[in-house]
Amino acid sequence: METKFSPKLSDIRLHYKIWMSDEQETGILGDGKWQMLKLIEEKGSMKAACDELGYTYRRTWGNLQKIEKFFGFPLLEKQRGGSDGGHTQLTEEGKRLVRAFDAFHLSVDNHIQQGFEKFIQELNK
Amino acid sequence: METKFSPKLSDIRLHYKIWMSDEQETGILGDGKWQMLKLIEEKGSMKAACDELGYTYRRTWGNLQKIEKFFGFPLLEKQRGGSDGGHTQLTEEGKRLVRAFDAFHLSVDNHIQQGFEKFIQELNK
DNA sequence: ATCGGATAGGTTCATTCATGCATATCGACA
DNA sequence: TGTCGATATGCATGAATGAACCTATCCGAT
Numbered sequence: 001m002e003t004k005f006s007p008k009l010s011d012i013r014l015h016y017k018i019w020m021s022d023e024q025e026t027g028i029l030g031d032g033k034w035q036m037l038k039l040i041e042e043k044g045s046m047k048a049a050c051d052e053l054g055y056t057y058r059r060t061w062g063n064l065q066k067i068e069k070f071f072g073f074p075l076l077e078k079q080r081g082g083s084d085g086g087h088t089q090l091t092e093e094g095k096r097l098v099r100a101f102d103a104f105h106l107s108v109d110n111h112i113q114q115g116f117e118k119f120i121q122e123l124n125k
Numbered sequence: 126m127e128t129k130f131s132p133k134l135s136d137i138r139l140h141y142k143i144w145m146s147d148e149q150e151t152g153i154l155g156d157g158k159w160q161m162l163k164l165i166e167e168k169g170s171m172k173a174a175c176d177e178l179g180y181t182y183r184r185t186w187g188n189l190q191k192i193e194k195f196f197g198f199p200l201l202e203k204q205r206g207g208s209d210g211g212h213t214q215l216t217e218e219g220k221r222l223v224r225a226f227d228a229f230h231l232s233v234d235n236h237i238q239q240g241f242e243k244f245i246q247e248l249n250k
Numbered sequence: 251a252t253c254g255g256a257t258a259g260g261t262t263c264a265t266t267c268a269t270g271c272a273t274a275t276c277g278a279c280a
Numbered sequence: 281t282g283t284c285g286a287t288a289t290g291c292a293t294g295a296a297t298g299a300a301c302c303t304a305t306c307c308g309a310t
Contacts, residue, residue, distance in 0.1 A: 004198050004218055011147055011195075018141040018237070028137065047256055056299060061258070070136075073129050078257065081307025085255030093129055100247040104240045111236045112143070115229045122225040172286055184268055186288070203287065206277025210285030 005123040014116045018108060028070050033063050034101050040076070041090045041098065130248040139241045143233060153195050154226060158188055162223050165201070166215045 019030025027033070032055070039049035050057045068075055075094035080086040090098065144155030152158070164174035175182045193200055200219035205211040215223065
């Protein structure tokens with residue numbers, strides 16, 4: 001219950017990223033785009049979502065292009081113009097994609113956290 | 126069993142990275158350093174391991190410094206000089222670290238693969 | 251008709267991190 | 281004692297990615 005590792009174990013931070021790509025390794029969907037899609041769904045606006053997440057609009061716009069280009073059908077329903085400038089919401093497919101990734105991610109979150117705790121315990125004995 | 130997503134699902138590639146850092150977000154241990162440590166253990170040489178993994182010696186050396194600096198005790202036992210130029214092996218602690226990460230990673234590998242298959246199935250129905 | 255605010259998209263700069271290259275050091279062995 | 285090959289380390293270059301900036305376009309409401 002006391003090893004050379006012990007004093008440092010509490011300073012270790014765990015990180016992980018999950019993402020999906022096409023054959024050319026172009027990013028399709030990962031934590032960033034997933035959060036973005038969720039927030040667009042909630043806010044009804046790309047700009048509002050970008051502001052909240054602290055991402056630049058330019059970057060986000062480019063990223064979302066990649067997703068739609070890959071799938072070949074729209075995940076976003078964008079409207080330009082109007083007194084409010086425009087707005088963006090998810091299509092049915094967009095919502096389905098987000099829900100599926102939600103479940104996937106949640107499951108991994110839990111498992112990985114457990115695994116990490118075991119990892120720490122292992123170094124402690 | 127047939128959705129807009131279906132034609133594209135087989136083109137999706139899954140990726141993920143797990144790594145650990147200190148409070149300053151300096152990388153301590155991740156897939157790269159883990160593989161490197163394993164291969165050094167097997168080969169008994171940093172250079173040989175670098176050659177096999179296709180990493181530059183310079184980069185690897187810098188990365189391994191970070192791990193040891195963080196823990197404050199050696200994970201590597203390095204010998205310079207000699208007719209063979211020198212060699213490097215893992216200390217007991219180095220081996221323990223690798224074993225613990227082995228188990229952690231294997232468990233995550235399996236779980237994440239399962240989760241991904243469910244994800245695909247979900248988009249297929 | 252004009253205005254405002256969001257979507258659309260080009261371009262350049264900054265930062266990060268690995269690569270490439272150079273050089274120094276070490277020490278068993280011939 | 282000189283050699284050889286791996287470890288040790290600085291530095292300059294290069295590639296990738298996002299930030300920052302700018303301009304254009306759309307269109308409902310005034």
